[in-house]
Amino acid sequence: DAGVTQSPTHLIKTRGQQVTLRCSPKSGHDTVSWYQQALGQGPQFIFQYYEEEERQRGNFPDRFSGHQFPNYSSELNVNALLLGDSALYLCASSLLAGAFTDTQYFGPGTRLTVL
Amino acid sequence: AQSVTQLDSQVPVFEEAPVELRCNYSSSVSVYLFWYVQYPNQGLQLLLKYLSGSTLVKGINGFEAEFNKSQTSFHLRKPSVHISDTAEYFCAVRVRMDSSYKLIFGSGTRLLVRP
Numbered sequence: 474d475a476g477v478t479q480s481p482t483h484l485i486k487t488r489g490q491q492v493t494l495r496c497s498p499k500s501g502h503d504t505v506s507w508y509q510q511a512l513g514q515g516p517q518f519i520f521q522y523y524e525e526e527e528r529q530r531g532n533f534p535d536r537f538s539g540h541q542f543p544n545y546s547s548e549l550n551v552n553a554l555l556l557g558d559s560a561l562y563l564c565a566s567s568l569l570a571g572a573f574t575d576t577q578y579f580g581p582g583t584r585l586t587v588l
Numbered sequence: 589a590q591s592v593t594q595l596d597s598q599v600p601v602f603e604e605a606p607v608e609l610r611c612n613y614s615s616s617v618s619v620y621l622f623w624y625v626q627y628p629n630q631g632l633q634l635l636l637k638y639l640s641g642s643t644l645v646k647g648i649n650g651f652e653a654e655f656n657k658s659q660t661s662f663h664l665r666k667p668s669v670h671i672s673d674t675a676e677y678f679c680a681v682r683v684r685m686d687s688s689y690k691l692i693f694g695s696g697t698r699l700l701v702r703p
Contacts, residue, residue: 477631506690515592515678515693516632521685529685563631565691573639575682575689579624579632 475500477566477580485586486554494549494583498566505547506577507539510561522547551585559587590615590683594694602702603671609664609697611653611679620682621662622691623653627675635677638662649673674701 478497486492498505504523508516518531522541541547545566551558561584565577593612601607613619620639624632636647643655653664662679676698680691 479631504688508691513696515680515695516691518690518692521688521690523688528688529690531690565632576622576634576637577691578634581631 477564477578479562479564479580479583481583482581483584483586485588487588488554488556490554491550491552492554492585494551494562494564494585495546496549496564496566496580497546498564499578502566502568502578503545504567504569505541505545506565506567507547507549508563508565508579509533510563510582512560516563519549554587556587559585561585590617590681590692592679592681592692592694594679594697596697597695598698598700600700600702601669604668606667607665607669607673607699609677609679609699611662611664611694613660613662613679613681615660615681617684619655619657620689621653621655622680622682623647623651623662623664624678624680624693625649625675626678626696632678635664669699669701671701671703673699675699 480495506521507519510516520530521528525541536552538550561582563582564580567577622637623635638655646652676696679694682689
């Protein structure tokens, strides 16, 4: 049973560039959430996708956008990169978002470095 | 607003000694709590969760946690740690957002197991 997968593992970009991160959810899951984990901190919620729509959004600017595909995989896009966007980006998947048993399972993350 | 506090940023302990990692939460509604572990350069792995029922929850790798509503705590314990338990541990509370949930994380506790 494949868990949550993310690509790429590492990424180096320069300020002002754009980046796309990818996530495939755990088999059978239909909901994808994205988190940003800055160095030495806990993960912060960016947004969540279900049925190909953004359901909820955390306190992140519009430079952060996403997409969910019919196969439930998801992309996170960040435009006009800033140095402060350097972080580990985590994808989490779950089944039946909002159900009592809703539990999020995380992927290995993508380490983004902005120079 | 709901929040999670992990007072100890780092806990050093000798191998085979017991350990307790502290987690306190603030919430005015039903509480659903999680502990995740993050090994170096990896994503988050679910250790255990409390949704309802018995306040003593057992997880993987010999860890357990006790939900204490009166003290608003969800401390993680292990009776005898191994070198391989060295990692970052995150406590999280599941927060309702309209029709789904997001996780709010504490700042993490680094468990350092010494031989």
